[in-house]
Amino acid sequence: MKQYRDIGDPLDGADVVLVGLFSARERRYEARLDQFAALVEARGGRVVARYVQRRGASDRWKVHPGGATRMSRPFSRRTLLTHGKVLEVAEACRKADIDAAIFVNTLTHVQRTVLADILGCLVISGDDLAANGGTGHRPLKGVTASRFIPRRRGAGRQRSQRYDTQQTEVAALAKQVGEWLAQGVQPGEIAICTRFNLLLDAVYDELTGVGIPAVRVRDQPGADVDGVRLATMHAMKGLEFRCVAVVGVTAKAVPFTKEITPSEVDQAQHDSDLLRERCLLFVAATRAREALYVSWSGAPSPFLPSTR
Structure with missing residues (x-):
C-alpha cells in the first residue's frame, strides 16, 4: 500500500x-x-x-x-x-x-x-x-x-498486518490507536474505516471498552466533539486525518462479490465494477496525512500490493 x-x-x-x-x-x-x-x-x-x-x-x-x-x-x-x-x-x-x-x-x-x-x-x-x-x-x-x-520506496509511517481472527485484529487495532494517542495525536485526528458497519460496531465496542472515546462520522460530530472517528469506506471521501486505520481489508470485503457483475454476463461492466471497488480502497487509504495502518484477518484483498 x-x-x-x-x-x-x-x-x-x-x-x-x-x-x-x-x-x-x-x-x-x-x-x-x-x-x-x-x-x-x-x-x-x-x-x-x-x-x-x-x-x-x-x-x-x-x-x-x-x-x-x-x-x-x-x-x-x-x-x-x-x-x-x-x-x-x-x-x-x-x-x-x-x-x-x-x-x-x-x-x-x-x-x-x-x-x-x-x-x-x-x-x-x-x-x-x-x-x-x-x-x-x-x-x-x-x-x-x-x-x-x-512516498518513494522505503519511507516509513505505514503498516499492514494480517491476523488469524477478526477478534485479534480488532484488539490489535485498539493497541495501535493507543500508540497514536500516546504520541500526542488527538482522538479527533484519528479515523478508522471498514467496508461494513458490522465490523465498525465491533471496533466501537473494543475502543470504548478500553477507554478510548469514539464517534461515528455519520452522526456528523463537530470539531469540538472528542473521539476517534469511525466510518465506512464510502463515507471517507473528502475527509482528512493525521492517522487512518483501514481494517477488515479481506478478499471477501474488497471487492465485495455482490457488487461485481459476473464476467460471463458483461465483461466491460465486470471490469468497471472491479475498478470501482479498487478506487473505494484507494480513497480510504489516501485520507491519511501522516500514518496509515491496514489490517485484515484471513485472506487479504487482492488489491493490496503485497498480495499481487
Missing part, C-alpha cells in the same frame, strides 16, 4: 505516464507529448508510457454544423477520456506502480479529482506543469484535488 505526503517537487524521482486527448485534425500531437516528456525529465521524473486517444467527427457530424467543434471536446466531463480508455490507463498505472499521470490537456477540478481516484496516483494537468517551467525546480502547486502523492 502506497503512502502519501506533501512534497515540494512531486516529479522528482517519480515514474510518470503521459496521457492526451487530441482532435483527429491535430497532426503534431506526438511533438506535444515529447515536449511534456522533456519537462518531466527536467524535474527528475521518468516517463514510462504514453497513452493517446484521438477524437474525430462521425459521418453524422460531417453533414451537420459543429462537427469540427465536437472533435476538440472531451468525451466525458468527468474523465475527459472514454470509459474504456480510462480503464486501460488505470490498469497500466496499477501494474507499473505509477506515481503520477500527466494529462497534456487542461483539466477541471472535477476531472482531476475523479481521475486521481480512478488511476490511483497523482494527476497533473499539462497547464500546471508548463506554467511552472521544466528547467527549474519550483514547486508544482495545486496540481491535484488531493494534496498527497506517493
Whole structure:
C-alpha cells in the first residue's frame, strides 16, 4: 500500500505516464507529448508510457454544423477520456506502480479529482506543469484535488498486518490507536474505516471498552466533539486525518462479490465494477496525512500490493 505526503517537487524521482486527448485534425500531437516528456525529465521524473486517444467527427457530424467543434471536446466531463480508455490507463498505472499521470490537456477540478481516484496516483494537468517551467525546480502547486502523492520506496509511517481472527485484529487495532494517542495525536485526528458497519460496531465496542472515546462520522460530530472517528469506506471521501486505520481489508470485503457483475454476463461492466471497488480502497487509504495502518484477518484483498 502506497503512502502519501506533501512534497515540494512531486516529479522528482517519480515514474510518470503521459496521457492526451487530441482532435483527429491535430497532426503534431506526438511533438506535444515529447515536449511534456522533456519537462518531466527536467524535474527528475521518468516517463514510462504514453497513452493517446484521438477524437474525430462521425459521418453524422460531417453533414451537420459543429462537427469540427465536437472533435476538440472531451468525451466525458468527468474523465475527459472514454470509459474504456480510462480503464486501460488505470490498469497500466496499477501494474507499473505509477506515481503520477500527466494529462497534456487542461483539466477541471472535477476531472482531476475523479481521475486521481480512478488511476490511483497523482494527476497533473499539462497547464500546471508548463506554467511552472521544466528547467527549474519550483514547486508544482495545486496540481491535484488531493494534496498527497506517493512516498518513494522505503519511507516509513505505514503498516499492514494480517491476523488469524477478526477478534485479534480488532484488539490489535485498539493497541495501535493507543500508540497514536500516546504520541500526542488527538482522538479527533484519528479515523478508522471498514467496508461494513458490522465490523465498525465491533471496533466501537473494543475502543470504548478500553477507554478510548469514539464517534461515528455519520452522526456528523463537530470539531469540538472528542473521539476517534469511525466510518465506512464510502463515507471517507473528502475527509482528512493525521492517522487512518483501514481494517477488515479481506478478499471477501474488497471487492465485495455482490457488487461485481459476473464476467460471463458483461465483461466491460465486470471490469468497471472491479475498478470501482479498487478506487473505494484507494480513497480510504489516501485520507491519511501522516500514518496509515491496514489490517485484515484471513485472506487479504487482492488489491493490496503485497498480495499481487
